[in-house]
Amino acid sequence: MNLEEALKKYFGYDHFRNGQKEIITQVLSGIDTLGILPTGAGKSICYQLPALLQNGVTLVVSPLISLMKDQVDQLTVSGIPATFINSTINESECSTRMRLVEKGSIKLLFVAPERFLQSDFRHFLTQLSIDCVAIDEAHCISQWGHDFRPSYVEFATYLKALPTHPTLLALTATATPAVSADIQKLLGIQQNHTIQTGFLRENLRFEVVKGQDKSTFLKQYLNQHKNEAGIIYAATRKEVDQLVDALKKLNIPATKYHAGCSEADRKANQEAFLYDAIPLMVATNAFGMGINKSNVRFVIHYSLPSTIEAYYQEAGRAGRDGLSADAILLYSPNDLRLRTYFIDQSDADEKHKKNEYEKLRQMQGYANSEDCLQRYILQYFGDEGESCGKCQNCVDERVKKDITQDTQKVLSCVIRMGERFGKTATAQVLIGSKNKTLEKWHFETLSTYGIMKGVSQKSVRELIDFLSAEHYLLITGGTFPLLTVSETGKQVLLGQKKVYRKTTLLTDTSAVSTDTSFSQTHFETLRLLRLEIAKNEKVPPFMIFSDVSLKEMARDLPVTAADFLNISGVGPVKLQKYGQAFLKKIKGIKNTEA
Template sequence: MQDALAALKEKFGYSSFRPGQEEVINHLLNGENALAVMPTGGGKSLCYQIPALLMPGITIVISPLIALMKDQVDALNEEGIAATYINSSLSFPEIDHRFAMAARGDVQLLYIAPERLDSDRFLRELSSLNVSMVAVDEAHCISQWGHDFRPSYLTLTEAIAQLPSHPVVIALTATATRKVAADIRARLGIPDANEVNTGFARDNLSFRVIKDQNKDTYLLEYLKLNNDQSGIIYASTRKEVERLYHLLEANHVAVTYYHGGMSEGDRNANQEDWLFDRKPVMVATNAFGMGIDKSNVRFVIHAQVPGDLESYYQEAGRAGRDGLPSEAILLFKPNDLQIRRFFIDQSEMDDEFKQNEYRKLHEMQQYANTQDCLQQFILRYFGQTGSQPCGRCSNCLDERAFQDVTVDAQKVLSCVKRMRERFGKSLVAQVLTGAKTARVRELHLNELPTYGLMSSQTQSHINEFIDFLVASGYLNQGAGQYPTLSVSDQGVSVLLGKAQVQRKMAVKATKTLPVADDLFQALRELRTNFAEQQHVPPYVIFSDQTLRELAAQRPTTRVAMLNVRGVGQNKLDKYGDAYLELLRNWEQGADSSAAVANTEA
């Protein structure tokens, strides 16, 4: 591990490994397959990049999104590590040239898409290389129980087995339930004991759920208060992406957008504007973001509810990869669930798959309505128990006064009971509001004592209140496309007057992210200049965390700058003199200002 630590310091500028990294690297250097389950920003890539520098031969990295391979390779090249990629964006002569580079040992890492392994010709050429390791990124894509299953990943096991060099295999993912992790291990021949799971908690990420208010109003206010930050806003449909883009642009937000219906050229141009911080806010469908290493994303906002907690946590985790304080916000409206149910209904999967998707959507609905710690809720979903409240999420920090809603809860619970616990929330809401629909009359539900009991409220409001009662444990909700409601033991206590129900009310947008000070801003502008010159995203030069440490430590020599986290030898040689000059000039300016102030005093 001494060689591994030396490579970590020289190439990446870090003097110690993060939790789990050393254990994974040890497995690989000992010739053992391994699975790394680490949260986004937890340092998964280093788990194969460090061994790739120490092993003979070449490391093959299987990555699902070809549009991002160039960014990953550019980042490695900036660290002085020889890497390249092969995908469909290249011509045949370019592919042959890169294979020749790999055969000569001119590159240490080769990135490819999983679809490449379907080609017998490509496999034969790959077999001619001395492949020492295969890294399977976004490994949850191999499991049909995962949120992003991709059939192209199913050929990996057979393809890897055909390689005559018998490479060691590492699988990496940020989101894997116990069932998905077991599936990954089984498919890739990874011993159970070689799964390294560092937990799913993100100590720098604050989760928020915003309900009961106008989403557009909240979004505009939030972006106004945090106008110096970069972030992603997710929506479920192309139509909603474009609507939000035009809304924000009309309100003078520096925004761009991304979805599958755009031309490849427009998508790439918009992605580049965002990566280079020319337009720091991106509105996108969930087709955007996987594999992007942009480290200074300060917020991820879901303007519509995702289909499951795995997708949500992976997308939310794109905020704060550099370890600095960041936010993940869900703007929840129960009507958005209908879009997700439509997607499930229209899928061509079998009934078992659909029922599983409905179950996942129900968990997402529970998350949006719980009043417990949001991070604890997520950790429990992934099988991690025994955690403490995070102290950062909107529920932990919620200082809003409780409102007693016991009477309304009793009305809903009583209605569910009188409907013999055979129907779902939509019909319950219709009965409570006194709806005159054909189905209500046909089932004689208009004859119930609870019919019209809450006629002063809207059906959407009652639907939302039912969601709250389910999330709080007063109602049970069945599985499937049309889940029925039943009263829990806790709900029975409320009906009998033995317990009360309390609920908190709406919140306003606040400025909670850190403000960029003048020195940090100057360091960031210098980074932008270098990024534009070399045509790489700014975070490839230095992360925000590295810039903040430069601003705090203000090194005056190359040796001192090399001790700043994230500054390796290669980057010191490229950028060190310019940053040291900026810091010296800044100190001289500060000294001059202090002298003037003392003279005036």
Template sequence: MKVLERSFVLTPQDILEKYYGYTEFRPGQKKIIDQVLHGQNTLAIMPTGGGKSLCYQVPALLLDGLTLVVSPLISLMKDQVDSLQDSGIKAGFINSSQDWNETRQILTAATNKQLKLLYIAPERLEQSGFMNQLQRLNVSLIAIDEAHCISQWGHDFRKSYLSLSSILPQIKSQPTIIALTATATTQVAQDIMVRLNIPTDNEVKTGFARPNLAFKVVKGQNKNDYILRYVKANQNSAGIIYAATRKKAEQIGSMLKKAGFKAAVYHAGLTEAVKKKNQEDFLFDRLSVIVATNAFGMGIDKSNVRYIIHAQAPGSLEAYYQEAGRAGRDGANAEAILLYSAQDMQIQRLFAENSDADDKHKEVIYLNIQSMVNYVNTQNCLQQFIVRYFGQDMDECNTCSNCTDDRQETDITVTTQKILSCVMRMHQRYGKKLVAQVLAGSKAKRVLELGLNDLSTYGIMRQQKTAQIEELIDYLTASDYLTLPDPQYPTLHLTELGAQILRGQNTVTRKVALIKSNSANPEDSELFEQLRALRYEFAEKQNVPPYVIFSDQTLHEMCRVLPEDFDQMLEIKGVGQQKLAKYGREFLDVLKNYQERSPQARSVSANN
């Protein structure tokens, strides 16, 4: 085991308090940091908002050398560098948005040891000129963000990430590697570790649960009406709405703007200038909601997003959880809502059919689509379903739409037997649509051509529409009564659980949305608004997003504690020494003025 050289005698705890304003590490952070400081290649799997960035930023400030951060998203690079610089940490980035002079200045600063962290895109490492420059630097650590992109089994595979496994060993300084991701199944995690030479014992998984997120699946409602009503009820909160296509994103964005909401659109078809403006307006709180394509991704590192709405289901549970996880990064309560219709998955299948992926990767894509279908049709706890998908377990969350569903359980054993019997009589050779048509007594051309109208199960559910039967089949598949052995050719097969139902050995039940305000604080006080206004002034002057100054959670804690001097201000989570020196006096002045004018505030302060 090698211990890397350190430039300071400071400890990780010192760095945490000095630069970040926290007194305790979050679960898993200390173990990951210690492994990295001892030169051990490490895989960190932590939920969005779990504090992955600190796991390489703290070692970067302790190690004698440069930390290279590989990040796939230009916008996320800028956000992270802005935040680091505001905390007094020397950081920079190189990406395609810069001209050669800017790139040269950053490289010169790195060469002169004026940077501790340098963010780059993975494609940059494939350029021989950059690699030559890199060999002259003392790179002590390489952090690979969004590491699931390296695996062909992952939902967001990128060929430029795959090449990292052959490029990184070429770096002369032989830096330690830390790979970080929020979403990795057991298979994806194993793939990452093999490709990056990370020992199995060096995987640190802190858990996928997000206790502050309430998950909801909404079916059978007009999506546009729901979105309008929800955004109106939460117009003082920041939110992201995801769509599967540019056309849908534009339609929703136009609808919101016509309704008078501060909204904008973000997708790959827009010019770089428009994308940059819309993203910055959202980050700087000039917009309350942004509509984005989930295929393109945003990389938004905005801590106070209170809700995520998926107007269309994405193509995998991993993509959904990562996008949903952008809500509530500050730890306050937030919602992740999926507005589902069966057509959503038809769109995803169309994407898969028209993609240039090879057969192996297409198999993964179809499996991912089916995992999403199972999620929206389960009646178990939604967050528990997701966590189990990633190979862990948890108690029911008691906040998702399934946990809070107070509808009566209905016995559907006989109906289930009809469906399972039909699947068997069709010799388990056909898919959901044809099975539903047979049960509904459809005279569709293919049903008649195949002679399926002669089956004893033909028309035994004709009182129900084909779409209703298909939805019920999805529910039975999600509940493990039916399975799809080959998702690319989704023919229905009975499971052993389904066979028990046919034999009458068990029963099947099924349960046959109120919108409210989702503010992080039930009643945002006058003081909070004053602190937020001061934060906005600082942000505008420095051209950084407001949360870079202080998070909403930090402002709320100031409101609760009402610190009266620098020492008390340092006790507030999120207030480090650097930020105290830069902003402390002005924020204390606002707090002092408020206390002088408010008897209630004086009482709170006295009790503290």
């Protein structure tokens, strides 16, 4: 059986996605590998398929319990023997599962990195024939990653002691060049054995909303996307609670997830979302890692995330089925102050705080950029990329205005202030503010003092944000970031380069894309059948079939087993388990139309 045949047999797909086959081939050849694939690109198949083709067990180290249960449930639905060991099960159940692994009845064992701290568990591993150790969310192993976990570094030291010398496979969706190098060093993976497919998510449409009332925008958007699954991320527990209450008053069904909810409530709310009982989840960043719900049509950030890595990972929870989805950031300057406060109050040392400040500046730059939003993110990860052609900035038809003169005023003022002050002080000098704190510096004697009198301080600050995002100004790290003029900015001052900026954007939320390639009525009929089966099996509906599969069924209306196997995501196992029910329903649809 070749790899394509195995892929179809076990997972129902005819073709590998970009990078999957290369990673699997290296793993089966015993080559330690780092795989960097975007969220939704099918990283899990990179260790699941080799596990099925090898004789021993594959150990999967995963950071979150929700991720383990989700993947084990999905593998079980597909007829693949897998289990997990974590704190949610008692000692008796743990012993039962360990015996099943020892007998060879389990192909994939999921554990948390903290489990390696237990000596009896480490001894248990030495008794197993382990072919591969897959390290999911591998960016957690790097101190420069956005979700660093010391336990990830600690467990890595025990891998060398495993007697079968298993192949290592580290997987992540969000790794800057520095993080990639850190993972390679800590796990001993050669640089030329890293497979990176790029970070592009072609099906996502990115948008930044500024200068609008957030609640008004949210109300309009949700009314235009009723019954679609979506996630709204908020910065604090209080903000989550307030949003859910406001949405319920608007008769928009929503549930919530944050650390302040009881464990029972978090579990119930998460299941209501996963099982399509409630389409909208409002949450802090405590929600999401490992949530494999494929039919999320939008992710909205109600406030600014702390890093590009966090934002791209959270935004990437939309459109995991490959269909079009929205990633929208609602931005206001107050968001930046809140994130700065979080960094100030953290227990991190100054070195890490400086790193976090710099990441926050990059996130601020994204919010203020007028270039392609997708490309901005790609460049952050060291992937040049091309303009996506569909984000808010790419489709923006506003006329660019020459702002070279205003830019020169700002840059000249920064230099005359000695490049030792931040955005607020610079803006105050430019508008000729009478602020008492400026007097001791004698800024009123500068030629640039009051040179933009008549312009609001808010507008000048926004101009400075734009010039920073476009790299005419550079911002130092730290609690009190200072402005300096870049080499590009100096070209503007010398009259060698012009600067253009688009006029104020009023976001249009009226456009709602509609896919007419399939019957929406047939899709809803099949969706109800999927929901019924999912409830009986006590698993989320997308684990039965994805929306992509259902839409193909609604379009093609297959009535034979052979035709049903041609549907994406349908293999022999799912044909045997669900084929009869779906084919019967489809025949009923056809008879009704006849």
